[in-house]
Amino acid sequence: MRRTITLLSLLTFAAPVAGVAQQAAGSQAAVLVTGASSGIGRKIAEALAARGTFVYAGARKAEDIAELSKIKNMQGVRLDVTVPADVAAAVETVRKGGRGLYGVVNNAGIAIVGPLVEHDEKEMRSIFEVNTLGPWRITKAFSPMLIASKGRVVTISSISGILSGPFLGAYSMSKHAIEAFSDALGAEMAGLGVRSSLIEPGNYRSDIGRNTMAQVDVALARAKGTPFEPAMRNMQVAMGRYDSYPEPDSVASAAVHALFDPNPRARYMVVPAAGQAAVTIRKAVEELVQLNAGHQFTVERDSLVKLLDAALARVK
Template sequence: MTLSTESALVAITGASTGIGAATAREMAARGFHVLAGVRRQSDAEAIRGPNVEPLELDITNPEHIRALATRVREDSLGRPIRAVVNNAAVQANVPIEAFSIERWRDMFEVNLFGHVAVTQALLPLLIESGGRVINISSVGGKIAMATYGPYAATKFALEAVSDSLRREVARHGVQVVVIEPGAVRTEMLGRAVAGAKDSLSAMTAEQRRRYGALVHAVNAQAEASTKSGLPAEAAAAVIVKAVTVRKPRTRYTVGREAALLSMTRLLPDRLLDCMFAAALRPHLRKGFQFSSASTADR
């Protein structure tokens, strides 16, 4: 059973492309009035349409978040907010040693602290309306594979925040749902692959010797999974379900891969290490080995 969408707001962060844009369009098609957070004016014009109202929204900018809360509050009597979809994210596949502490902080600002700030700003209104918080995590919020450490760390943290928030606000009528996509064909994954290649050139020679083969293999694996991944619309359909069903689950996976990887957490760590290493071997370039003798520029 689903809830009525008549005269209801949904706020979506990171709605310029990919899952966010697909969700905005699907929500609008269902009759919601969507406040679609975008970073650039060109993105605003691309997403604008019936029931889709683009808003400039950098979730690391307190003024933008206050403006979003003000916009929602203006409509709170005639058009209450049904949900906030915390979707904005950045990704980089870089070994922990080679990922500068400044980039670590930047990633947490977007993938965690920005979502907390948006949620804090809208939570009083969500409590008034009995709305929902939908946090877009990842299979990386359950499993941290090699070079995914920084991204996975932010998603593990988002999962923890979601669990705690769910237990805090349930008595106030607000439901908190986590969405865990696997491989989805989005621009973000493509940017992560490109960023990893750039990061190789920024590494020291010693770091390239240590991690060059690994980074190339992970990039090749990510590119292959992108080609075979689900369309963004598949993730959007799951998000819409989480917003509209009367009794949503606390977590939804998107795609068979995500469901299977989530189940691997029950296996011993050493076995998982071997499984993930074996999965990377077909993607190694000729001449590379996972050893200290490997270099990135052979």
């Protein structure tokens, strides 16, 4: 009977040997960035290539792939993270590249806007396909190479992975899920030398507002004459603001740290304004307090403070 090579058998038998082989080759480290055509992914791809990392830059449109391939240390790769055939072909391209794969940056993402009770099934599935299953699909496909290189997985979440506000509920759901993905992955892979980090950006300049506009128009038309219409008009204005936000250079710096620092952090909140940090931290603290309240195992205030001190000491 033909032996199926499962991830588990690779973990058990191949990882240490392949890891040593990868280091011995001393080749230029290679990193795959998904959604590298614009915005945050483009910045990360450019920052990596500029520091001498070889970048497999995932994109969907032929013109983007061609443009990315013109950049030194970069090869554009056709990669829609929802299409298994694209993912398999990308694995083959990277394998043929002969550099192995040191890191994956799960960046590709979309937004949808609207009241949760108004979204249709197709919209809900589309955001989870890209934002949640996309990173899982990519990480799974490249995991043998990442294990072989004792590499890194960096996943671009959002402060919406902590926050959950009106009319961005579906987006927040998809980003909350990816927070769980990265934590579980990090715990599963720790013994194999693979580290997993999250980046939680605030509002930065990108094409996300423009790319969401067609869906916003549909959602607004659907909300016409309902109590949601005024709020949806505000959301339309908010999504139009992404061109005016700061460039995401500090998000790219965090990705470089997560990929190459000897001590990558589990989470990097990167925001351009104090208010975005404050609202996110307040939400995390409020959630802690809500969890702790009103049951027989409530932790007293002094013990909570001790827990906080211990957690603070661990991240220093």
